[in-house]
Amino acid sequence: MIYLENIGRYFLMLKSVFSKMTKWSMLRNLIFKEIDDLIIGSMGIVCFISFFVGGVVAIQTALNINNPLIPKYLVGFATRQSVILEFAPTFISIIMAGKVGSFITSSIGTMRVTEQIDALEVMGVNSLNYLVFPKIVALALYPFVITIAMFLGVFGGWLASIYGGFSTSADFIQGLQIEFIPFHVTYAFIKTFLFSFVLATIPSFYGYYMKGGALEVGKASTTSFVWTSVVIILINYLITQLLLT
Amino acid sequence: MIEVKNIKKSFDGVEILKGISTTFDKGKTNLIIGQSGSGKTVFLKSLLGLHIPEEGAILFDGKDYKSLSSKEQRELRTEMGMVFQGSALFDSMTVSENVMFPLRMFTNQAVSEMQDRVDIVLKRVKLIDAHHKFPAETSGGMQKRVAIARAIVMNPKYLFCDEPNSGLDPKTAIVIDNLIQEITDEYNITTVINTHDMNSVMEIGEKIVFLKNGIKAWEGTNKEIFKTDNESVTDFVYSSDLFKKVREVYLKELKE
Structure with missing residues (x-):
C-alpha cells in the first residue's frame, strides 16, 4: 500500500511543481545555479567514466574475438553500439542517480529539516515549483552530457584499440561507420530525456517529503538512489521494447 | 487581530488540538506557553496555515483562512512574518539576500529600492555590518535577528515566532525579546510567540495562552499569571524555586 501511496503522492507533487509559477526573474537565477550544480558539476566524473569504460569495452571485445573469420572492424562496431545504445544513456544515468540524485535529495531534505521549506510556504511561495522546477529545466540539458559521454566513450575505445594494438585506426573507424542506424541515436536521446525527468523529480520527491533529522536525510538519499535506479532500468526496458522491437 | 474559534487538529487519529478558542490582539505580544507535547507548535503551525484544522475557524481581521481561495490564502501569507525556532535562513544566500528574498519574490521594486528597505530593517535589528555574511558565519543571536529582519521586511500585519x-544565552534572549516587543509596538502588528522561556512570559507577555494536552487551560496577562491559582499554570510556570520566590515577592509587594 505504501508504494501505491507514494506513487500517488509523486504525481500530486508533479501537479504542484507545474502550478503557481515563481517569478521569472527569480526562476532564471535558480535555473542557472542548478545548471552549474547538476550539469557542469557532473561533467568531470561523466567524462572520466565514459573515456575509460569506452576503452574497456573495446579491449574486452577485442580479447574475446578469437575466430579469424570475424572481421577486425567488429571492435569499433561493438564499441559504438554498446556506448550509444546502453552505456552512455543508461549506465551514466545510474551514476548520475548516485551523484546528482543524492545531492538533490540531501539538499532538499536538509531544507525540510531546517524548516527552510516551511519558511518558503509561510511566505506564500509555492515551494515545490521554487525547488523542483529549476532542476527539471536544468536537467533538460542532460542529453548534452550524454552526447559528450557518447563521444568520449567511442574516443576512449578508439585510443585503447590503437595504442593497445587490438585494432588499426582504419578498422576501428570502419566499424564505427558500418550498419549505422541513425534512429539508434534518436532512441538513445528519447530515453535520456525521460531519464533526466526521473533524475530531477524522484530525488526531489524523497527530499521534499522526508521526515526526521540528519540521519533520515542520509536514509532518504539512499532510498532515492535505489528508486531512481529502479525506475531508470524499468523505463529503459519499456522504451527499448517500444522503440527497437 | 486573530480570532481562533474552536480549532481541532489530529494526526494519525490522535487528537492534538482539542478545540481551542482565543483571540490575539493587534499591537500586542501574545504568548503561547505550555509543556512539550501540549500542542503549541501544532497550534502555531495551524495559525500559519501549515496545518489545516479539521474543525473550527481562524479569522485574520475577520477573514476566515479556510474559506479563502488558494490565491487569497497566498496573498494573506505575504502579510505574515515568521521567525522559526532554528531561524530557517537560506544557507546559500547572504544575510542581505535572505532579507531581500520576500521583496524580490513579491514586489516589483528596483534593486536600489529593495536594498534601501533591507538597510532599514537590518539597521533596525542592529545588523548593518552583516550584509555580506552567510548564515553559517553568524552567531545564533545574529541569525535570529536576521530572521526577524526577514519577517518584518514586507511590513507584515502578523508576526509569528516559534521559540x-x-x-540563546540569557542576555541575547532578552535582546531578542525586547526587539520583538519594540517591533510589535512600532509596526502595530499582531505578534504571536510560542515560548518555553519564563523570562519572556514575565517581561513581554501582554497576553498569555497556556495550553495543556491540546486544550486552552488558562489565559491572561503577565500580571495575572502571578496571581492565578490555576494549578496547571502554577505547576508549569513556577516549577523552579527561583520563580516561586519571584512570585512570593511580587505577591507580597502587591499586598503591601
Missing part, C-alpha cells in the same frame, strides 16, 4: 529564544 525565538531557544539556544
